Amino acid sequence: MTSSIRTSMGLALTALQGANAFFRINCATVQSGRIDPLVNPGTLAAHSHTILGGSNIGVNATYQSLLDSDCSSCEVQADKSAYWSPTLYYEYPNGSFIETAHGGGVVYYLGRGPGQNDTVPFPPGFMVLSGDKAARSYDNATFTYGTADYPGRPVADRISFACLDGLYQPEQPYMYKTDCQDGMRAQVHFQSCWNGKDLYKPDNSHVAYQSRIDDGICPPTHSVQVPHIFLEINYQVNDIPGKTPDGRFVFSQGDPTGYGFHADFQNGWEMDIQTYAVKNCLNTVDFGQISACPPLQAVDTSAYGVNCPQRPRPIDEPVDGLLAKLPGCIKITPGPAAAPAASMTCPKDVIPSKIIATKDTTATPTQSVAPGQPFGGEYQIYLGCFNDTAGQTRALNAYSEANYVNMTVEYCMGICHDRGYRLSGVEYAQECHCDNVLNPTAVGGQLGCNWNCGRTMVESLGYRQNCGGYSLIDLYNNTDPAFVANGSETANGGLPVPYTPLAPFADNYVGCFTDLDPRTLSSNNTQSDDMTVEVCAAFCAGGPGYRYYGVEYGSQCYCGNAFAAVAQLLNTTSSPTNDSACSIRCAGSNPELCGGANALSVYNVTDFVVPAPKPSVGKYRSQGCLTDPPNNVGRSLIGPSIDSPNMTNELCIKYCLGQEMHYAAIEYSTQCFCGNAVNSAGGAQSISCPVSNLMTCPGNTKELCGGPNLMNLFYSSTL
Numbered sequence: 113m114t115s116s117i118r119t120s121m122g123l124a125l126t127a128l129q130g131a132n133a134f135f136r137i138n139c140a141t142v143q144s145g146r147i148d149p150l151v152n153p154g155t156l157a158a159h160s161h162t163i164l165g166g167s168n169i170g171v172n173a174t175y176q177s178l179l180d181s182d183c184s185s186c187e188v189q190a191d192k193s194a195y196w197s198p199t200l201y202y203e204y205p206n207g208s209f210i211e212t213a214h215g216g217g218v219v220y221y222l223g224r225g226p227g228q229n230d231t232v233p234f235p236p237g238f239m240v241l242s243g244d245k246a247a248r249s250y251d252n253a254t255f256t257y258g259t260a261d262y263p264g265r266p267v268a269d270r271i272s273f274a275c276l277d278g279l280y281q282p283e284q285p286y287m288y289k290t291d292c293q294d295g296m297r298a299q300v301h302f303q304s305c306w307n308g309k310d311l312y313k314p315d316n317s318h319v320a321y322q323s324r325i326d327d328g329i330c331p332p333t334h335s336v337q338v339p340h341i342f343l344e345i346n347y348q349v350n351d352i353p354g355k356t357p358d359g360r361f362v363f364s365q366g367d368p369t370g371y372g373f374h375a376d377f378q379n380g381w382e383m384d385i386q387t388y389a390v391k392n393c394l395n396t397v398d399f400g401q402i403s404a405c406p407p408l409q410a411v412d413t414s415a416y417g418v419n420c421p422q423r424p425r426p427i428d429e430p431v432d433g434l435l436a437k438l439p440g441c442i443k444i445t446p447g448p449a450a451a452p453a454a455s456m457t458c459p460k461d462v463i464p465s466k467i468i469a470t471k472d473t474t475a476t477p478t479q480s481v482a483p484g485q486p487f488g489g490e491y492q493i494y495l496g497c498f499n500d501t502a503g504q505t506r507a508l509n510a511y512s513e514a515n516y517v518n519m520t521v522e523y524c525m526g527i528c529h530d531r532g533y534r535l536s537g538v539e540y541a542q543e544c545h546c547d548n549v550l551n552p553t554a555v556g557g558q559l560g561c562n563w564n565c566g567r568t569m570v571e572s573l574g575y576r577q578n579c580g581g582y583s584l585i586d587l588y589n590n591t592d593p594a595f596v597a598n599g600s601e602t603a604n605g606g607l608p609v610p611y612t613p614l615a616p617f618a619d620n621y622v623g624c625f626t627d628l629d630p631r632t633l634s635s636n637n638t639q640s641d642d643m644t645v646e647v648c649a650a651f652c653a654g655g656p657g658y659r660y661y662g663v664e665y666g667s668q669c670y671c672g673n674a675f676a677a678v679a680q681l682l683n684t685t686s687s688p689t690n691d692s693a694c695s696i697r698c699a700g701s702n703p704e705l706c707g708g709a710n711a712l713s714v715y716n717v718t719d720f721v722v723p724a725p726k727p728s729v730g731k732y733r734s735q736g737c738l739t740d741p742p743n744n745v746g747r748s749l750i751g752p753s754i755d756s757p758n759m760t761n762e763l764c765i766k767y768c769l770g771q772e773m774h775y776a777a778i779e780y781s782t783q784c785f786c787g788n789a790v791n792s793a794g795g796a797q798s799i800s801c802p803v804s805n806l807m808t809c810p811g812n813t814k815e816l817c818g819g820p821n822l823m824n825l826f827y828s829s830t831l
Contacts, residue, residue: 133223135393136400139164140216140417142185144199145427149173149238150312150376156467159245159364160199160439162345162433164217166192170426171467174296175236178380182473184220187309188402192380194217194706197298198245198363198373199431200347201438205358211432213348214295214416220342223394224304225325227337233390234338234379237793238318239312242302243271244429245365248447250285270301270325271373276346287370290361293754295346300375304340305330339390341616343375366442366451385411414582418541426468478564480575483556488522488588492536495587497561497580498554500539506553506695507585508537508547509614512666513699514709516542519566521577525588534590539580540709541565545820547784550587561586576747592731615703618645620716622660624677624682624694627712632679633662642700643667645715652717657813659722662714664707666696673781674807674819675714682711723814725801725824729765730825732776737801740779741791742820748823749777749787756782758811765826772831777823781807785823798825 141162147170149155154172163169165257166181173194181192200212223231251268259263272283283299290296303319330337349361362368369572385407393405402412413419425431431439438444445451475828481487483496500507510726511531515523524544528536533546541563580586625632635658638651648669652661658671661689666830682693694713698706707713716802738748746755752771756763763782768776773786790798809817818824 116818129639133397134400134794135221135389135397135402135405137186137188137191137219137221137402137601138216139184139186139219140197140420141214141422142170142420143423143425144166145425145431146430147171147427148196148376149183149378150241151314156427156440159366159442161196161364161799163194163196164192164219167194167420167423168473169194169196169378173378174798175238175379178378179382180474181380182476183414183421184380185216185420187412187414187416188408189413190382190385190414191406192382194378194380195343195375195815197300197343197345197375198215198365198367199439200298201351201362201364201435202349203357203360203362203368203444204308204354205356207436209362209438210352211435212446213345213351215348217346218344220340220344220400222326222340222342223390224340225322225329225337225782226806227325227330228395230393231339231390232574233386234381235311236379236383237311238306238338238379238775239377240303241316241374241376242300243372245367245372245374246447246450246452247328247371248367248449248451249371249537256321256323256325257329258323259329262329264323264624265325267321267325270321271371271519272299273297273373274299274509284688285371287368288359290349292349296349298345298347298370298373300340300343300373301326302343302375302377304461305334306336306338307334308336309665313684328597328667339394341377343377345375353512362444364438364440364442368436368444368446370453371447402407413562414560415541416502419562419564424468428466428468434772435571447829449527466708476574476576478578480578482801488525489590491590491592491593492525493589495806496556497558497587498550498556498585498587499558499583500537500554500580500585500654501583507551507587508533508535508545509551509695509697510547511699512543512545512696514540514542514665515544515566517566518677519544519579520573520580521565521586521588523566524579525590529590534592535587536590537580537585538565538578539563539586540578540582540584543580543709545585554585554587556587560584569811614705615701617705618715620718622714622716624707625661625662625714626680626682627707627710628669630676631670631672632676632712632714633660633670633674634676637668637670639668641667641701643669643706644698644701645706645713647700648706649715649717656807657720658807659717659720660714661717662707662712663698664712665709666706667699668707670712676820679712722803723808725803725806725816726761729761729826730769730828731830732769732828733829735798735825735827737799737806737818738777738790738823738825739797739799740823746784746791748791749775749785750791751775751787753785756784756811759784760809760811760816761815761824763811764817769828769831774831775816775825775827778809778823779818779823781810783818 143163146157166178168177168181178192184192201209254267257265272296274283275289277290277292305320318597322328382661388407397404402408428552488495500503519542520735524538525536528546537545560581561584563581565577652658652671659673662670693711694708698704759782763775764778768786775787806816806819
């Protein structure tokens with residue numbers, strides 16, 4: 113059976129890759145919980161789902177309520193449909209569960225087979241489910257409709273999984289591998305043959321698959337062809353905290369195999385746009401480009417996840433975080449027999465007492481203005497949407513700040529006005545930038561300034577505004593006479609303010625680093641409206657022997673002795689032309705750069721002296737350094753361990769000696785590990801100590817205490 117599975121899945125992959133005409137829509141998560149208006153309308157679903165699409169999704173969702181959604185978490189805002197699939201959990205060896213994160217999904221709309229030119233749009237009210245939640249093994253007996261010219265194939269091939277680890281592997285209809293560097297992708301093909309009359313039937317008999325599932329002909333009983341939907345969900349299976357070989361992944365309906373993966377679709381499209389796209393774009397757009405389909409392009413946004421964030425759950429129960437049981441207390445059924453009908457086995461005291469009514473909304477209007485028109489004030493003129501990526505600095509460089517909650521166009525205008533700047537600009541939904549001269553690398557007339565301003569705007573003001581976009585900035589010019597004198601831009605009481613060139617980086621500049629979670633430098637930090645590189649250097653000089661200091665967002669300062677493992681150097685030289693990410697000017701010094709958004713400008717502490725590794729501590733001799741095994745398969749030493757904010761070489765060795773362990777090792781500056789053997793089976797390697805990657809001990813800054821995934825190793829043959 114294995115060979116037949118591999119062959120059929122290979123056909124599915126080849127067929128999909130061979131069809132270049134389609135359009136593809138990216139979607140973020142909009143809702144999660146035991147919601148399923150197809151299978152369980154008006155009540156609790158048996159298991160949890162993760163949902164993409166229209167914000168009005170709930171247990172009573174209808175075509176009209178979805179169409180009236182305030183927003184869609186899919187990039188094409190005319191698509192307020194709902195797409196949902198079972199939530200994936202990781203089960204720890206102790207029986208607890210944690211949700212496996214995913215970043216949304218990708219929905220492909222394709223015209224397939226000899227009838228593709230006759231494809232009709234999904235009608236209002238159309239709903240469909242694909243897959244079998246009870247399946248726990250591969251069904252090689254049930255085939256699609258077919259003929260001699262268009263043979264059928266196993267219906268089970270509608271489901272497939274791909275492990276994204278950089279190596280080609282044939283896709284399979286089950287979770288064949290869950291150790292995947294870039295995630296595990298679950299995939300489902302929907303039925304694209306319709307009987308032409310029923311919008312939905314609980315047994316899904318109103319629809320059928322094409323003969324090849326993703327291609328071929330429709331059966332005579334279902335001769336009306338609708339768009340073929342192919343849904344991809346990427347699960348971050350390698351981001352599970354504390355993941356061990358003894359744990360396992362399980363879908364929310366109790367399926368640890370993946371054979372029972374399934375997905376639902378409820379139409380919420382604006383019919384005029386869907387009709388145009390199906391007729392004119394489904395079979396003509398190459399490689400899924402939304403930009404090649406004008407009506408879709410007009411309502412496309414890269415800010416779908418920002419503009420339409422996940423809604424509060426309407427079911428009063430937790431479905432994420434660490435859980436003692438699967439939602440609904442679903443039992444795990446590994447098969448191979450089909451799972452019995454799921455039932456809620458939770459005792460009454462943990463069953464949600466009520467369903468919180470979904471607050472149906474209507475689309476919120478967005479304020480818009482054409483370039484050259486006033487907006488936000490008597491003298492404020494909209495200049496347009498400008499790029500903000502070219503060159504070494506931002507379009508506006510004099511001052512900037514971020515406020516994700518309360519940012520509006522007027523708020524930013526006020527910030528810039530109060531500081532004496534005539535130009536203001538909003539970007540990334542939350543950033544405000546000010547200056548008196550526009551960087552000449554910024555060019556107007558761009559598309560994509562459609563990220564909605566601060567998170568609370570709709571609730572407090574009742575409308576939306578646009579605050580730039582991804583590397584795009586909405587610019588405004590304050591033409592108030594107080595800011596213009598004799599034709600020259602002025603500020604601060606009428607004094608001329610020319611464009612100030614950047615100051616050169618100091619010799620101790622290291623470079624521009626990504627600064628996500630965890631922070632690149634995490635030992636200490638401060639923030640100041642008067643921040644400069646020198647202010648940050650002085651702050652970190654007061655710490656216990658810090659090796660690095662860095663500035664970010666124009667006003668933030670961070671100190672530390674080593675970089676976080678996730679930090680990446682964004683440039684290879686100290687030239688500003690390679691530091692486009694670190695491009696915000698310091699709040700207290702116009703000529704200096706102080707990092708950027710999630711980007712840290714890092715400097716060496718010039719008088720820092722790197723300690724030399726200790727050759728021995730008591731009877732324990734240094735063995736150099738030891739790397740941790742790759743791929744999170746465990747530690748290099750797997751005996752007793754402690755973590756102390758006062759860690760030193762002596763403290764760790766004393767602890768391991770007391771545990772009667774021959775090896776002692778310190779890592780991440782505060783962690784101590786012991787053992788009687790090195791876990792070499794996991795791939796740990798002994799190396800000479802790269803001092804540049806080691807951290808000083810918090811209990812004694814003249815000693816080294818390992819680094820990220822790197823241990824200072826000591827050994828004693830006698831105890």
